[in-house]
Amino acid sequence: MSEHKLQVPEAVIFDMDGTLFETDTLLVPVHHRVFETLREEGLYEHETPPVERLLSCLGMLLEDIWRQVMPDSSEAARQRADVLLLQYEMEGLIRGEGRLYPYVEETLRELKDRGVKLFVASNGLEDYVKGVARHRGIAELFDGLYSAGEYATASKVDLVARLLKDHGVKSAWMVGDRSSDVEAGKGNGLQTIGCAYATYGRAAELDGADVLIADFRELARLLDQQ
Template sequence: MIFDLDGTLFQTETLLLPAYHATFEQLRAEGLYEGETPPEQAILSCLGMLLEHIWQNVMPESDVQAHRRADELLLKFQEEGLARGEGQLYDGVAEALRKLREQGVRLFIASNGLEAYVKGVIRLKGLEPLFEPDGLYSAGEHQTRSKVDLVRMLLDKHGISSAWMVGDRSSDVEAGHANGLFVVGCDYAGFRKAGELDQADVRIASFEQLVELLP
């Protein structure tokens, strides 16, 4: 099984939103942004996108220098929050992942996030031993232009011919089906737009339901 991270395993807003506000405070202090911080919904609605696309949506009037600095600051503040124990997994995630491993399922991550963020969340939330060695794939590390490419790279490198893609956004559905995978849509985060999971093979209303789907 290949999992998205934000909105699938991790309640992103519990870590993201404090870091988001701190990022804009620092951008203003450095003269890279003026005005009020964009509404929280601006970034929440972009979760699952590549970072460059997120900032193009959140602050389209700012230049590339400001966008790249926002990358650095958001990661910094999120890492500091993780180190303080901030951020929550969705209910039942750790236990369900353990059950999947006990049943012999190999577990991977495919996320459009930055490498340090993706690996930091998995490590600091105690999930690292449950995933395959070198099984945490991020667009930040591999510089892929889409999740389709990231998942294809993962499948090729690990010699996988059959897998499930589990995620909450249309990019997860696309990545799964483009690579011939069974797609499980996670219908509990609330970040997506209407219809994003319509093409998923099955939808779940809580993470624990994933274990029940296994034959």
């Protein structure tokens, strides 16, 4: 963990994929199903792109993800992929697929017990973000689950700004694994914590974060140091 003095926050705002949720435990089989269906429906003629390409795009808006994952596809294929991705993700969550990172639930409960307000701010779809929280048993711990899919924000900076305004939050930590999370925190005057345990992005994406953590439990320890 890199050392940097943080102020005690009234709230902690979390990204979802690569921060709370170990997304590849759900997304790998979903990815293959999406492209099998697209080919069956005549919307995509190529081989399935490497799943690593999709995982490396986590944190982006969905429309930007598909441009990276299948740049040679039609608009119709990308729109259908949106629908299939959500459908297969929700089916997987209901079946019990996909897991939280180690110690996420325990640490979230500890933070909440200590009076910290908890939020999610994700560039994902509304049903997906809320579905992960609900099916993994952590939804009730949050004061708000914000997604680009629900609020149609152009960037995570805008999404976090909306969250802060809605709830009157004056001080918060922004916790995430991608450059968009660091930007969302800095763009709203928040201190930022980078999740170095996630493997979906490049380490350089967390340049500029005030603190890096290698274990989710370190969040509680950071509070103890204040």
